[in-house]
Amino acid sequence: MRVLHLEDSPQDHLLVKREFQKSGEPLEILCVENLPAFEQALTATRFDVVLADYRLPGFTALDAWQVMQRLSIRLPFVLLSGAIGETAAVQAIQAGMSDYLPKEDLAKLRHVTQRAIETHRIVLAREHADAELLQSQRQLASFAEQLQLTIEQERAAIAREIHDDIGGSLAAIRFDLAWISRHTLDTTMLTHVDAATEMLQHAVQASQRIMMSLRPAILDQGLAAAMQWLGDSFSRRTGIATQIKAQLQTEQLPKAIQLAAYRTAQEALTNASKHAQCTQVKIDLVGDEHFLTLEIADNGQGMTETTAPQGSGFGLNGLKERAKTVGGWLDVSSHKGKGTSITLSIPLNGQVSQPPDDTRTVAP
Structure with a gap:
């Protein structure tokens, strides 16, 4: 675990270090006392968690938090301080800090720190999943738009084929039926011509209806x-x-x-x-x-x-x-x-x- 400790008391830093070492797990802990050193450490080394006293000479933990926001560095931030008052603790949590632990409760330090780290990882994983979901939704929307465009283009092409090919063929059949009707006196033949003409009219209406459905020229x-x-x-x-x-x-x-x-x-x-x-x-x-x-x-x-x-x-x-x-x-x-x-x-x-x-x- 790599810990950045913002603390101006060497004795308090030693107590924190000893508390972590009780677990026997590998530990790297760096103590800084002022904001310039805090900023330099953040930009030079990758840490797992930040521990910070609330009141330090000339600034507070809220100022350190603002430094992290300015640098766009996101780390679990645990406020480890003496009695700071309920108002200050609430302000710290509302600002986005992970947790608050009084210095007299150092026995809980490892638990609170580990919980802050795990919570931070869960938040980052959820944000990553949300970002991937949003990207997928944008891609699906783009695919849907392209699909709609393709469908409309195909509909227009089919409508043109119906108009040019089927429509032309139906018109030719109409002329042939009219020619037969004019050049025959056979009543049986004329009956069949009339029936064929009626069916042809239905076909023409159906093709027009299909063309209108495929490509609504009425929108013009x-x-x-x-x-x-x-x-x-x-x-x-x-x-x-x-x-x-x-x-x-x-x-x-x-x-x-x-x-x-x-x-x-x-x-x-x-x-x-x-x-x-x-x-x-x-x-x-x-x-x-x-x-x-x-x-x-x-x-x-x-x-x-x-x-x-x-x-x-x-x-x-x-x-x-x-x-x-x-x-x-x-x-x-x-x-x-x-x-x-x-x-x-x-x-x-x-x-x-x-x-x-x-x-x-x-x-x-």
Whole structure:
């Protein structure tokens, strides 16, 4: 054990040294009497613990503690002093010192010192683990952002292929059917042509719907128009009454934010149709120059702790990560039998606001 002892009494230093030597363990202990020597020792040698008297000529242990803070040296710091008063002891502990031991209790010195060292090691290990966790979270967020970008690029590419290849083929088939219809009088043939034309129309509508889902070109007309189209098409497709309210002071929103809001509404509506067993959905979009809020609420059965992960956990987690990529956050509130509300909040001032600590509430 390497100990730095800040003490102006040679007799007290000798008592401390003898107390450590009782254990028989290897010991290196250096005694210094003033702040310059204390600072020089800290920068020249690596110590395991600092022991310090409280009152020394011209300064106190708090001044020595400030020296360590200035040097960014973190060591367990045990105050070993005579009666200094409760106030001074409390101030020392509040400043960050590890422990306080009166000089008349030297029998406890080894125990207190070892405890301070172990506690310090635990604190450092926890901080290291927290730093690694934070780095991992940042990497995951970066991966999620890159994954979302890749997905959108793939969706756009597939949509273009559907438009160019499948769309062109369907258009050619339409012309051929029209030509057949004009050049035949066979009623059976015309019946088949009409049936084929009807099926072709369904295929065209399906391809358009798929393209719109993959690459929402409707966003070119603004986020409010996109929400209106999304809600109307959802209502027609599912039969669920959908109420859309959009109040935007500006449509000049970054493409990334528009896409995040659109995908959030799209996923929320998909969850509502698959899991909510609802009869009504409300889409509320509000935005000014500082903030954008999108809420999708249904009157369905709600989620519980047991059903939420299986029903929509992965999708919601994906939406939360998508929200983070644009500096926002996602809040999910659900009450059994009273529906579910998904709220996306995005600051528009270029600063990432801090979301509430609890970004998901599932009530029984």
